Amino acid sequence: MKRCMESPVRSLGASVRAWVTLFGWSVVFCQTGIFCQRDAFCQEPGIRPDELALVKKAEAARVAAIEKVYGAVVAVYGADQSEGGGSGVIYDPAGFALTNYHVVAGAGNQGVAGLADGKLYPWKLIGVDPGGDVALIRLSGRDAFPYAPLGDSRTVRVGDWALAMGNPFLLAEDQKPTVTLGVVSGVQRYQPGVGVNELVYGDCLQVDSSINPGNSGGPLFNLQSQVVGVNGRASFQDRGRVNVGLGYAISINQVKRFLPDLLATRTAQHGTLDAVFGQRDGKVICHTLNLDSPAALAGLQLGDEMLEFEGQAITQANQLTNLLSTLPAHWPVEFQVARGETRQTIAVRLLPLPYGDAFAPPVEGPEDGQEEEKEDGKPDRETPRLLRGEDGFRPAEPGEIGDVEINRGVCELLLARTRQSLLAPPGEAFAVELHDTLLKDDRPVGEQTLTLARDGRLLVEVREGEARTRYGFDGQTYWSQRGVAPAVRLSPAEALAQPLLAQAAVLSRLLQPPAREKGKGSLLEGGDKVNGAAAFRLDWTEAAGRPAFLWLSSLPDAAEADPVRTLPVKFCVDREGVAPAVMLEDWRKAPGMLLPWRRRIVRGLSETPLFVLQTQECLVLKEVNDATFAAPQE
Template identity: 45%
Template sequence: IRKMEEERIRVIQAVQPSVVAVLTGGGSGVLISEDGYALTNFHVTEAARGPVMKCGLPDGNVYDAVLVGLDKVGDVALIKLLPKKPGDTFPFAKLGDSDKLQAGDWSLAMGNPFLLANDFTPTVTYGLVSGVHRYQYPEGTLLEYTDCIQIDTSINPGNSGGPLFNMQGELIGINGRGSFEKRGRVNSGVGYAISINQIKNFLPQLKAGLDTDHASLGFRLETDDEEGGLAKLIVKQIISSDAMRRGVDVDDQLVSFAGHRLRSVNQFKNLLGLYPKGWRLPIVYRRVNDKKQIETHETLVRLMGVQRQELPQPGQPPPGPGPRPGPGPRPRSGEAPLPDSPARKLYKPKDGFANYYFNELEQERLLKAFHKHGDFGKATGDWILRTTGTLYAGVGSRGKRVVADFTIRSKGARDRQNPLVQGIVDGLDYSLEPLSDEEKPATRRDPPDSGGLLMALYQYRQLLVYGAKGFVTSFSHGGVEPFYPPSEDQTKPDYAKRRVDAEVLRTRHAGVDGKWYFSKNNDETAGQLLGFEIWLDPDEDPCEVYLADYKDVGGGRLPHRLEIRFGDKVYANLVVNAWKKEESK
């Protein structure tokens, strides 16, 4: 027993320096990097009534801090503490793996309950993990605790946002909800922590200053034949969504999601809440066809968001008298003016962002890595792309060998001022003025069945030549998302094997949205563009362009193999024979 006590004390002493007292918001937090990033609860930063705050550490010092990113649905916030001297580093906690937790494991909760720690030394409580993969209903669409950790380790008002550690000193969760009696002053032995594995999925978005959202698939499920392993999850209601475009319909059975076989609606909600809006993940669904045969379909689905109430939920049970956040957010009548703090220089407001300042930092870092593969800023003249390959659209699954040439003229439009995109595919001519309001919708989607390849190539040149300046309507870092390079064997998608995590840029220009995927490998490919998607209509499928076989072209590297997809079908596989780019005359 003595040895166990000594080990517990050693772990506490090792992790204690990373625990944060969030003074302005009246809660706790934990440092997760040496440069001062720290996790806490959304409702703690909401109570701060502004993005600039003060935090205390067990070293006895008070530090200026600023809000970085928000996950309102999941009740998580990322803040950044500023060092006393440039270059100083902070102690930080190591992130653990919350999926390894089991009921009965011991845990340590640390924080600043009742805001009594005048010297910022955190209190420590020790207790059991009572349950894992728990679900707690949200308040509206906010403060939804999915796949959370239930603990009997005491947490009280002021512990909100503080760390939950395992006995190896690894951060396994962020303390949030607790069940309190006597008007919130006495702990009843039931608390909930947000799992660190869920937070890991959102962390790149939080570091990019985003106001993130959680996922919805756009349909409602009910459980039929609840007999343990025989239970089936049946689609009972569906709205216009990517899932619907992928073929999901009412009365289909959802078999698996994100690689997990489904057993109950509760489990499905837990899984869905782990992922951010916009991610693309695999699902498997079944149906009985007209011939009474069972069809099984596996496909990728883009996840919708939940904050806009995109999916009606008739009959959903109310939250009931369950646990609620400790201090809780206070209503705002408008943020107060920013205090005179060094942290105010690190805050930039913008709609849709928690702090656009940090998004700009991520943009600059990613674009710097991207431009190492070639700076095409001087090639503002015409671009010509000559290819041969296989066209699948309208000619059957075997495809047809074709020649396809594309030209992007910088001033080829009728007014001699704006661009013109021309394409010759299998002898058929297509042209598009991407900035013209007079172009018909069908022309913007040319060539037919490509989803708008001419527009996509124009947007690609825009990124290569102008970077962020080419997208004045909108240009932002989107965090990290899964990306699925094409598979040579189309009959076996094997999404888990194909998946790579890629950094994302989001753009809007010429009335269309773009999403650009970049390699985040720690090698010479870091920052290389892997592919992109261009949406002519947010309620339709995008034109997907996958890039491979990069080679040197006039001082930079450009792809020499392209796969173009639209919906569930490959439009064409093209091999680039020549790139030609000109400087402006």
């Protein structure tokens, strides 16, 4: 008689089931008192009250973390809810929400969004990043939306808990999101893209939280209720639709760098050095270089060894590729190379990577970095809804602003929030007087007194050695006076070109009524780097003067969870910092307003310091004579 042998896996499974059954009955017997006198197992104490309390506390914290941001998770649908679909997350009470590019590629440029309150809200596309698979939409239909704060993906570690929320398989008929809990399985992962530089997942997070079709674009949360990633890709067993515990999320720090471009209604592009590095003898060596590229013109040569990029030591060529894939076009970078015994630090802006003729991903996004294949073996690249030109709409050409009116509206919102941050609730203070030390090379060389009124009028008095200089703004006119010479009237453009006046004039202009910002000049150009962090760059050109640019802090400190807090961080009369730029730092509360206690005057992409104004004392003035701000009469 022939006997069949079970596979080891099946035998093991049967054994496990037997032991589980035996253990279950043992628990029952122990709880009922049977065998308790004879079985040593039953003599072991159960979970202690203090241990149970810790378990319940952790459970309560997890539930609270979910409840805090549950209402910010979005179910994204197309206009007729029949084409496209996915998830998203609102990060701003004004209704701005993040999702995947491949979600809106299928859904189109507008649609409806479901929230946990069970209601559907209209949404409209603002900007797209085909290279990084990110899109920005804006919901409408209420004054303020629930939102989730954006965290810091640099703090994510392997083993951290990870909450994925979204609308898998479009199950949520009541619009309430599905929540899955897992751990971070890997960080700084790289998943190749499709097409021409599209859907590249660089420096991404790998999680075993269940991510299924429909989860695309939804948030990945830590247990502090902060968004640390945007879910977008998963591996499925046998190319079916069953999750096998391999999900990938775009790091939120990458998203932050691209948010200003998305808010500017741009089709964002990723950056390149226009050079290729490879591994050779344990070193990362430049083996291909466009000799007309900014990097080559700044000193990079074939055969150079990459030592450090953006403050990180480079030991692998793949590491450099991973880092570069997360940076926008025109992003300023600094890196160090070695050529023999020579070390050189190079600062340049990245060039844009091109897209194909029609940047069109598969509607449901790629799996395992591959495109879906048709029966003929060729990738299915059917043009998705977003790129069909329906209703006369197509995303902006790569790198271009798509909708100037929306852009100006976003710009005005940012400036209004900046004023709200600067102007604390009115108190008794009419003006403040700052007493500053003027520093060069960290040595005191002079003093400054800055008087600034809540309505924007100002007086700057600088003493450096025997030299005396005064600048002022009386509410209508800027002026300057050197020593005892007659005062000279300045146009707004001339005033903003004077660093010592500009460091006060930029605050003065922001304190003035919002009506002054409307019209020509206030346009959101996109993103830039200031002090190593992402920032909004605004074209702040005066209506009848030379160009002027203002940089605002891009995003709030995640610990404060307040996206409406926006502060000016830099001002210059040119984008590249050829002229001296003013850095506004160390913001502190004063009665009636918020002020920067340190103003650095810098130059160039590397923000090389020229001199510093450091506040030593801030005095509150309950009243100031109008003559204080007026130009001296002859």
